[in-house]
Amino acid sequence: MSAPSAAGQPPPMVKAERVHKSFGAVEVLRGIDLEVRAGEVCCVVGPSGSGKSTFLRCVNHLEKISAGRLWVDGSLVGYRQRGDRLYEMREREVAAQRRDIGMVFQRFNLFPHMTAAENVMEAPVQVKGLGRAAARERAALLLERVGLADRMGAYPAQLSGGQQQRVAIARALAMEPKLMLFDEPTSALDPELVGEVLDVMRGLAEEGMTMLVVTHEMGFAREVGDSLVFMDDGLVVETGPPRDVLAAPRHERTRAFLSAVL
Amino acid sequence: MEAAGAGPGDGLKKGTAADRVPPEAIRAVPVRHWGRLVGALVVLALLVLLVRAFAGADTIQWDVVGEYLTHDTVVEGALRTLWITVVSMALGVVLGVLLAVMRLSDNQVLSGVAWGYIWFFRGTPVLVQLFLWYNLALIFPILDLGFYRDEMNDVMTPFLAALLGLGLNEAAYMAEIARAGVLSVDHGQTEAAHALGMSRTRTTRRIVLPQAMRVIIPPTGNEFINMLKTSSLVSVIQYEELFRAGNIISSRNLAVMEMLLVVTVWYLALTTVFSVGQYYLERYYARGSQRALPRTPWQRVRTNLGTFRTRSVVRKEETR
Numbered sequence: 116m117s118a119p120s121a122a123g124q125p126p127p128m129v130k131a132e133r134v135h136k137s138f139g140a141v142e143v144l145r146g147i148d149l150e151v152r153a154g155e156v157c158c159v160v161g162p163s164g165s166g167k168s169t170f171l172r173c174v175n176h177l178e179k180i181s182a183g184r185l186w187v188d189g190s191l192v193g194y195r196q197r198g199d200r201l202y203e204m205r206e207r208e209v210a211a212q213r214r215d216i217g218m219v220f221q222r223f224n225l226f227p228h229m230t231a232a233e234n235v236m237e238a239p240v241q242v243k244g245l246g247r248a249a250a251r252e253r254a255a256l257l258l259e260r261v262g263l264a265d266r267m268g269a270y271p272a273q274l275s276g277g278q279q280q281r282v283a284i285a286r287a288l289a290m291e292p293k294l295m296l297f298d299e300p301t302s303a304l305d306p307e308l309v310g311e312v313l314d315v316m317r318g319l320a321e322e323g324m325t326m327l328v329v330t331h332e333m334g335f336a337r338e339v340g341d342s343l344v345f346m347d348d349g350l351v352v353e354t355g356p357p358r359d360v361l362a363a364p365r366h367e368r369t370r371a372f373l374s375a376v377l
Numbered sequence: 378m379e380a381a382g383a384g385p386g387d388g389l390k391k392g393t394a395a396d397r398v399p400p401e402a403i404r405a406v407p408v409r410h411w412g413r414l415v416g417a418l419v420v421l422a423l424l425v426l427l428v429r430a431f432a433g434a435d436t437i438q439w440d441v442v443g444e445y446l447t448h449d450t451v452v453e454g455a456l457r458t459l460w461i462t463v464v465s466m467a468l469g470v471v472l473g474v475l476l477a478v479m480r481l482s483d484n485q486v487l488s489g490v491a492w493g494y495i496w497f498f499r500g501t502p503v504l505v506q507l508f509l510w511y512n513l514a515l516i517f518p519i520l521d522l523g524f525y526r527d528e529m530n531d532v533m534t535p536f537l538a539a540l541l542g543l544g545l546n547e548a549a550y551m552a553e554i555a556r557a558g559v560l561s562v563d564h565g566q567t568e569a570a571h572a573l574g575m576s577r578t579r580t581t582r583r584i585v586l587p588q589a590m591r592v593i594i595p596p597t598g599n600e601f602i603n604m605l606k607t608s609s610l611v612s613v614i615q616y617e618e619l620f621r622a623g624n625i626i627s628s629r630n631l632a633v634m635e636m637l638l639v640v641t642v643w644y645l646a647l648t649t650v651f652s653v654g655q656y657y658l659e660r661y662y663a664r665g666s667q668r669a670l671p672r673t674p675w676q677r678v679r680t681n682l683g684t685f686r687t688r689s690v691v692r693k694e695e696t697r
């Protein structure tokens with residue numbers, strides 16, 4: 116079954132319908148409704164513990180949702196629907212789904228025993244079966260694109276935080292994803308390194324990549340974002356064009372949050 | 378402007394040619410550690426006394442030690458020690474990794490069985506386990522595996538009893554070592570690999586295990602060296618390894634202490650070779666974990682020679 120969409124239009128890249136997620140007795144997501152169209156940059160903001168990371172992790176099935184429906188590019192995430200029955204996907208199918216979704220983590224999570232180039236080559240070689248020479252060539256192009264052409268042979272421990280995060284972006288791009296998820300990609304960085312990572316992300320957005328970005332960088336959200344989602348306590352409180360939401364928030368909770376962070 | 382506003386920053390910005398010449402390199406006389414020197418001398422003196430006591434003891438027939446060092450029986454014994462160590466370790470590592478994976482599994486039965494295995498084999502002395510295997514024929518005189526049937530006494534040779542006794546015991550220790558290694562790898566690594574679309578098996582093989590190795594190798598090397606020595610226990614179940622070879626000869630030539638020294642030299646040689654091997658293996662798996670690889674002993678010697686040289690240079694220039 117594909118995501119409900121107006122006839123003739125392509126399905127949205129991400130569509131969430133009343134998505135719930137509980138850890139034991141704690142309900143972290145309490146009915147998320149959200150839509151990201153192809154080519155759109157959607158920024159998610161909200162106080163700590165509101166469930167932003169959890170939602171992002173649900174989108175590539177690192178977490179299983181407990182209720183609701185979640186589609187990426189028209190197909191259900193992690194499940195297959197036959198009739199009105201849901202079947203859990205096998206590990207292989209889940210992995211295949213994740214290939215089209217890149218993810219960038221707050222703490223980079225580069226593979227420390229591999230050089231920058233090897234980090235970028237790993238998935239294309241292991242998952243897509245690309246030859247090593249071709250993969251290396253592609254890694255060189257991707258690292259050049261994030262401004263690290265000269266650090267191909269460096270191990271993560273030999274790179275600055277900003278450089279590591281740019282390698283992580285290149286690593287995700289190597290699988291040629293149609294959707295990129297960013298979970299606070301600049302929160303672990305020193306202030307002077309934030310800019311270089313945001314520049315790379317801005318470039319990606321300009322090339323038309325669909326992006327779902329959890330961030331505290333309101334400037335980035337305003338300039339690059341096509342939509343802004345404010346989450347609080349497991350719910351989407353407010354959503355709209357970033358300029359409107361930031362300039363004139365309609366809800367009290369949004370107002371309180373924005374006045375605290377801006 | 379020049380006189381009034383010239384702060385430290387201005388000088389840097391519009392530096393003249395003279396400013397750009399780097400300052401003279403520091404040539405200082407290194408601190409001398411007299412205490413260390415005295416300590417080293419005392420220890421050296423004691424060492425000399427010890428060596429002289431042994432070398433001068435006319436109750437030791439050194440020529441016998443030298444002669445038997447390369448005696449066929451001794452060399453064969455050493456080779457058997459090496460062999461039983463390697464195969465027991467191999468069994469221990471393979472079974473240990475399997476047990477570690479079982480213990481980390483979500484399946485309660487698997488992790489329970491692994492726990493029970495470790496509980497039993499770690500909780501009883503190897504010596505007892507060796508005798509248990511060796512005397513298995515007392516309770517199962519006939520080995521019947523359905524497709525294979527034989528007298529247990531024929532099957533349970535000293536070698537097999539030694540292999541099972543040492544290897545199965547080792548597996549219990551290796552399981553804990555491997556488990557600690559796998560647990561030491563950050564969970565974010567697995568997530569990053571999964572997010573890239575890598576399967577669980579591939580993630581374990583390509584991402585988790587190589588990183589776990591850094592934690593697994595040092596204690597495994599330790600286990601290996603321990604095994605080299607523990608294998609001397611299998612002499613009690615008639616397996617003719619190094620220690621037993623020494624005993625057999627000394628019961629003939631009555632040179633008890635001499636044969637023990639021969640055996641000692643062999644054990645030391647074997648453990649030394651493996652320590653060196655371990656060092657390089659650790660170095661290999663340390664790649665990426667530090668900004669620079671630890672230097673090899675040879676590289677260290679060379680740099681030390683280097684500092685030695687600069688020291689003498691300083692001294693020479695002082696006297697000039």
Ligand SMILES: Nc1ncnc2c1ncn2[C@@H]1O[C@H](COP(=O)(O)OP(=O)(O)OP(=O)(O)O)[C@@H](O)[C@H]1O
Pocket residue numbers: 138141143161162163164165166167168169170
């Ligand atoms: N695996 C888990 N088990 C139990 N509780 C969890 C788990 N993961 C997250 N939580 C809880 O879910 C809530 C939401 O967490 P989440 O990480 O999604 O918040 P967040 O909005 O990303 O916050 P932050 O801005 O601090 O990153 C928190 O209260 C957290 O304690």
Ligand SMILES: [Mg+2]
Pocket residue numbers: 167168169298299
């Ligand atoms: Mg978070």
